[in-house]
Amino acid sequence: MNAPILEVTGLGMRRRRRWALRDCSLAVPAGRVAALVGPNGAGKSTLMLAAVGLLAPERGSVTVRGSVAFVAQDKPLYESFTVAETLEFGRRTNLRWDGEGARDRLDALGVPLGARAGRLSGGQQAQLALTLALARMPDLLVLDEPLANLDPLARHDVMRTLMGEVAARGLTVLLSSHVVADLEETCDWLVLLNGGRLQVSGDIDDLLAGHLVLSGPAGDAEGLDAVSASVTGRHATLLVRGERAPDPRWSARRPTLDELVMGYLRSPATSALPGPVAVER
Numbered sequence: 489m490n491a492p493i494l495e496v497t498g499l500g501m502r503r504r505r506r507w508a509l510r511d512c513s514l515a516v517p518a519g520r521v522a523a524l525v526g527p528n529g530a531g532k533s534t535l536m537l538a539a540v541g542l543l544a545p546e547r548g549s550v551t552v553r554g555s556v557a558f559v560a561q562d563k564p565l566y567e568s569f570t571v572a573e574t575l576e577f578g579r580r581t582n583l584r585w586d587g588e589g590a591r592d593r594l595d596a597l598g599v600p601l602g603a604r605a606g607r608l609s610g611g612q613q614a615q616l617a618l619t620l621a622l623a624r625m626p627d628l629l630v631l632d633e634p635l636a637n638l639d640p641l642a643r644h645d646v647m648r649t650l651m652g653e654v655a656a657r658g659l660t661v662l663l664s665s666h667v668v669a670d671l672e673e674t675c676d677w678l679v680l681l682n683g684g685r686l687q688v689s690g691d692i693d694d695l696l697a698g699h700l701v702l703s704g705p706a707g708d709a710e711g712l713d714a715v716s717a718s719v720t721g722r723h724a725t726l727l728v729r730g731e732r733a734p735d736p737r738w739s740a741r742r743p744t745l746d747e748l749v750m751g752y753l754r755s756p757a758t759s760a761l762p763g764p765v766a767v768e769r
């Protein structure tokens with residue numbers, strides 16, 4: 489595994505008086521596209537604010553090995569600036585700035601340079617905010633719900649832009665979303681928060697390969713160590729850890745990412761976390 493670009497150890501974060509995150513330890517290897525998922529109030533934004541240094545940890549530590557850029561949920565843009573003025577402002581306020589790449593990207597997306605940022609569509613504003621962050625040439629890009637309020641085509645375009653950058657220069661991305669289906673094709677790392685606790689962290693292919701969805705008679709489910717189970721009449725569907733069905737009474741298949749996420753969210757006391765991570769220094 490590549491050395492983690494983001495490493496969080498024993499992180500505890502308080503928002504006002506309440507703990508928003510407790511005892512979170514995770515590592516995201518360089519070059520990954522990591523999905524940060526969890527219900528409302530799980531602590532996703534808090535974790536991202538800690539990762540980019542906008543909130544200081546109450547307990548534990550956050551290490552980023554490289555430069556970081558952040559796009560907040562409300563995509564702050566100067567509404568009265570034109571797109572060209574926005575780019576010029578970026579050039580003047582950043583030491584590292586890929587203005588040419590930014591213009592090329594906006595050109596390819598059909599975002600007019602002369603339009604005022606406040607008059608762009610939601611999808612174009614999302615692309616402009618993403619373009620500004622990418623122009624800073626970060627090693628780690630942190631995006632708080634970059635796909636919220638976008639139509640399916642705009643969501644696809646944003647993800648394609650990200651994938652292009654990841655492939656072209658090994659960018660690492662941490663992005664939060666509520667729509668797991670949007671993440672399945674592009675993300676290869678999963679971080680699942682629930683109620684301020686880390687529940688799942690790891691490579692998505694490994695996680696999917698290490699779990700099964702079992703279907704069979706509800707009466708046979710006892711004794712199986714399921715992550716979660718749903719029973720309809722005499723039939724049970726279970727998410728379990730393992731690579732093979734326990735016996736022929738159960739039909740087994742690999743879960744989808746959505747099934748894996750939902751299975752863990754239904755059982756907040758369960759977790760799928762790696763052991764201590766060896767870091768190359």
Ligand SMILES: Nc1ncnc2c1ncn2[C@@H]1O[C@H](COP(=O)(O)OP(=O)(O)OP(=O)(O)O)[C@@H](O)[C@H]1O
Nearest residue numbers: 503504507508526527528529530531532533534535
């Ligand atoms: N500015 C704030 N002041 C006080 N408490 C806050 C603030 N922002 C968030 N919190 C609290 O911290 C906890 C974690 O919130 P956070 O915004 O990190 O969750 P989230 O997973 O990003 O949620 P969502 O999916 O709704 O955006 C919640 O209990 C929330 O009420």
